[in-house]
Amino acid sequence: MAHDDTTSIEYARRLADAEHRALKTLGLEPGASSEAVRRAYRILAIRHHPDVNGRDSEASERFRQICNACAFLSGRLKDPDAVAAAPETRITDPARSGRYRTDNPWGMFLWWRERFF
Numbered sequence: 001m002a003h004d005d006t007t008s009i010e011y012a013r014r015l016a017d018a019e020h021r022a023l024k025t026l027g028l029e030p031g032a033s034s035e036a037v038r039r040a041y042r043i044l045a046i047r048h049h050p051d052v053n054g055r056d057s058e059a060s061e062r063f064r065q066i067c068n069a070c071a072f073l074s075g076r077l078k079d080p081d082a083v084a085a086a087p088e089t090r091i092t093d094p095a096r097s098g099r100y101r102t103d104n105p106w107g108m109f110l111w112w113r114e115r116f117f
Contacts (some may be wrong), residue, residue: 019076022069034074041070 026040035114044066046052053059 018072022072025065025069026073032073037073039071041066060065 013034020030022033025035026032026037026044028036028040044064048059048063048066050060050063
């Protein structure tokens, strides 16, 4: 039982660190609203979009970080209980769990069928 408590505490700590990094990426303070996240995303996405910056690799990487931060924070603000679920209750990706062999077509089909249906 102590192992489960440690895992949950570690997961909560990693989740809080990820939220802090995402807020820092968007230049927001903790407790920002979904409207503030959306506004910051729009401003930064326009500024760092690869098409605007002539396909600059640094701007492209920064744009990817901005998109990931916005997606993480949007999901967290919409349904905090689903994002904060303990690791053992989250749905895992069958391809990563080793349940299906994804190196052949049949395994890919089974993985796809379970993931999308």
